[in-house]
Amino acid sequence: xxxxxxxxxxxxxxxxxxxxxxxxxxxxxxxxxxxxxxxxxxxxxxxxxxxxxxxxxxxxxxxxxxxxxxxxxxxxxxxxxxxxxxxxxxxxxxxxxxxxxxxxxxxxxxxxxx
Amino acid sequence: xxxxxxxxxxxxxxxxxxxxxxxxxxxxxxxxxxxxxxxxxxxxxxxxxxxxxxxxxxxxxxxxxxxxxxxxxxxxxxxxxxxxxxxxxxxxxxxxxxxxxxxxxxxxxxxxxx
Numbered sequence: 001x002x003x004x005x006x007x008x009x010x011x012x013x014x015x016x017x018x019x020x021x022x023x024x025x026x027x028x029x030x031x032x033x034x035x036x037x038x039x040x041x042x043x044x045x046x047x048x049x050x051x052x053x054x055x056x057x058x059x060x061x062x063x064x065x066x067x068x069x070x071x072x073x074x075x076x077x078x079x080x081x082x083x084x085x086x087x088x089x090x091x092x093x094x095x096x097x098x099x100x101x102x103x104x105x106x107x108x109x110x111x112x113x114x
Numbered sequence: 115x116x117x118x119x120x121x122x123x124x125x126x127x128x129x130x131x132x133x134x135x136x137x138x139x140x141x142x143x144x145x146x147x148x149x150x151x152x153x154x155x156x157x158x159x160x161x162x163x164x165x166x167x168x169x170x171x172x173x174x175x176x177x178x179x180x181x182x183x184x185x186x187x188x189x190x191x192x193x194x195x196x197x198x199x200x201x202x203x204x205x206x207x208x209x210x211x212x213x214x215x216x217x218x219x220x221x222x223x224x225x226x227x228x
Contacts (some may be wrong), residue, residue: 041221044176101159104158
C-alpha cells in the first residue's frame with residue numbers, strides 16, 4: 001500500500017523567510033504532483049514532477065523530486081502573505097496519468113504572517 | 115470550457131437517504147476519480163474510472179457506487195447515507211496514461227448527513 005507523508009503538517013512563518021515542505025512516499029514512483037488549496041476552494045495544480053532529479057519553479061515556489069530517496073520538496077523563497085494556503089503532495093503509484101487515482105499526503109497548512 | 119463540473123455544491127441528507135453526486139467534464143479526459151476530503155486526512159480515493167464502462171475501487175469505496183456510461187459523466191451514488199459520510203467530495207479528471215498532466219478537480223460537493 002502506497003503511503004505519502006508530508007511534514008510539517010502546520011507551518012507558521014514570517015514574510016520574507018525561506019522554508020521547505022517535505023513529502024516522503026513509500027513505494028517506487030516517478031510521478032509526483034503538488035497542489036495548492038485555499039480555504040473552501042478546490043485544488044489547484046502547482047507542479048508535475050515526472051522523473052528523478054526533476055525541478056520545477058514558479059515564482060517563489062520550487063519543487064524537486066528524488067525518486068531514489070522517495071522524497072519531494074517544495075521550497076518557498078522570501079514568503080509573502082498570498083502564499084498562505086494548504087499544500088498537498090500526491091503520488092501516482094499506478095500505471096500512469098493518474099489512472100489508478102492519486103495517493104495524497106495529509107497536507108501542510110501554511111500561514112505566512114506579516 | 116467549463117472543466118470539471120460538480121453538482122450540487124451543498125447538500126444536507128438524513129441518515130438512510132440515498133443520493134447521487136454528479137460530475138461532468140468537457141475535456142474528453144479518459145480518467146476520472148472521486149475523492150473525499152476530511153479534516154486532517156488529506157484526500158482519499160473512493161472510486162476511479164479509466165474509461166467508459168470501466169470502474170474500480172479506491173481506498174474507501176464502502177457505501178458508494180459509481181458507473182461510467184459516457185466519457186463525460188461519472189456520478190457517485192450514496193446508497194444509504196451515514197453520518198460518517200459527511201465530507202467534502204471532489205471529482206477529478208485527467209488525460210490517459212501518457213502522464214505529464216495533472217488531475218483537474220471540480221469545485222467540490224459539501225455533504226452533511228444528519
